[in-house]
Amino acid sequence: MTDNYCIAIAGIGAVAKMHAKSIADLPNAELVAGSCRTEDKGQAFADDYGCTYHSDTEEMLTTTEPDVLIICTPSGAHLEPTLAAAERGIHVLCEKPLEITTERIDAMIAACEEAGVRLGGVFPQRYNPVIETMYTAAAGERFGRLAVTNAYVPWWREDAYYEDSWQGTEALDGGGAMMNQSIHTVDAVQWLAGAGMDIPPTENPVAEVTAYVDTLAHEGDLIEVEDTAVAVLRFRDGTVGQLLGATSMYPGSLKRIQLGGRNGTVEVLEDELLTWQFREEHQEDAEIRKTFTETTSGGGSADPMSIDYHYHRRNIEAYFDALDSNEPFMLDGPEARKAVEIIEAVYESADRGEPIKLE
Template sequence: MEKIRFGIIGCGAVSQAHIEAIKSIPEAELVAVADVVEEKAVQTAARWGCKAYGDYNEMLATADIQVVNICTGSGVHMEPAVAAAKAGKHVIVEKPLEVTLERADAIIRACRESGVKLACIFQSRFTDCARFLYDAIQQDKFGRLVAANAFVPWYRDQHYYDASGWRGTWRFDGGGALMNQGIHSVDMIQWLMGPVKAVKAYTGCLAHERLEVEDLAAAVLQFAGGALGVIQCATSFYPGYPKRLEIYGALGSSIAVDDRVTELNGDRFTESEKEELFRKMADKEAARNFRDPMAFSFEGHKKQIEDLIRAIKEDRRPFVDGEEARKSIEIIMAIYKSAAEGGEVELPLKEDPEHIKTVHGR
């Protein structure tokens, strides 16, 4: 069996999920890792049995790899991703794809022009919960969609932000509770409900000091199909509670807590269908500790990397490609624009909000 060979750029905490996922896939092989702090790369390589680089350009030029996983800080995804694409490597980027639409578009363009695959980590789409809800909506089991609400009532203490120079900054984190913690829920709600037509939002920093960005965001969404929605994301809700996703239709409804369906109603769902679903939900491992930012399984990353491997071999688009990953960034940029400038903001956006462009010197 021919293996797909991987290289990692960025050896911080999130890279461990990528590495463990790669090592668990028979068709994948971890060949090299790179980090600007060479000692981190050396330590990671020693642990996992691969080659270390202090310069990712050297890795791209000399390592025998086909895929590059971008695990750097959010606001520095573009440079290594574009370099990897130009070197002819397929690219998979940790979420978010980037912290602005302009920088995300540069990655998408580079991969398209180089003819390589581009994927972005949104592992929540690969859960049984997400697949069930998506299929149920496609099969019209909820009837006409009326509303969807997503809540991320988490808590991160001051040390969480102080421990890393890039967290909680516009330039390198791209935002706060919404862009960092809430983006999976933003992605999920738009994937299930369809395109967002307009948003009206408020943000604030209420529980932290020395923080540029929001620790609370609340937005009302209007979907293109007419349904309404609410997104609320926080890192200021002590001590933190499970995330929640609610789907309401004219003929059915569902509530999911931490990627498990806990409520399902509607005559179009058979009793056996409900029983099978709840049995499957009960068999899942206990929900992760949502109060610990790094307490998550690598299983979602594994499924997404497996999808990328199949996409390479079958010459198709990955399930969550660059264009899909861009959608959540656009919604978040619209929310930030509404919060900063006031009023309703319609989508699609032509460009990043002015205060975001200023941060990036534009």
């Protein structure tokens, strides 16, 4: 790293605190400002993290002139601060999802490209060492032909989570258990399955989706979106897979990812490696099995804030590295868009009652 970055955060909710802690850990970054419509909450955040509070994001950008805007507003309110930052020549790092529709994401990508600023996404599971190790195996074709890629997010959310909140609304959440809670795993699955595919980098490795969604555990008008979703995926190389995304399964369990093929199977439970078995044993395999023997985080299965912020820190650090070097960022706009494209197909398939092909 060579540059020192002045950072502003738009949206001072719970996830913004993870970003603030991450920035505090980095030697070349300083949090200078945060914006929030609620003065008490905004001023408390400013006091805790040594920055200035602003009630309006555009005023904050004009006044403080940061190098990077990190967007932590509700999911369906990511486009507007991105446009405001791009107009001012400010780079943008945006929390998941980039936005709640691919149409709005495309507007973000176009604005940043036109302004010559870098748009990046936040998917910290890509910086989870056990997921990185799985990716290396997939990219090294250790599975042979990949046959199956499964992912399960069997989580629970109490009714209070949705009460008087933007979560669970069509307008700002854009979806439920799949769009909000499971999107990290959707991104991880498409990244892992695509590791060995010979396709253009902007092409989604998922070819077709068949899905069912419903609201089964949260009754009445508490939630406008699904709390339960199941999808079957067919990838472009013929691999098949299953996705479960739920906030309907009390008391909530850790997420699980499985990859398997002719020459091997790997299974991960949150941060714990349950299975690492290949037809051809490599020298490093025994050490890998010894390294990932436990889960140290609740993973968000019942408590949204039981997530370790250190993967956020690595995500942010990698973005700054890309700015420094002017090299591609792994989670640029088109790459971070892929998970939303898959989830849009999940909702469309469930609505139409038929498989949906991704273009």
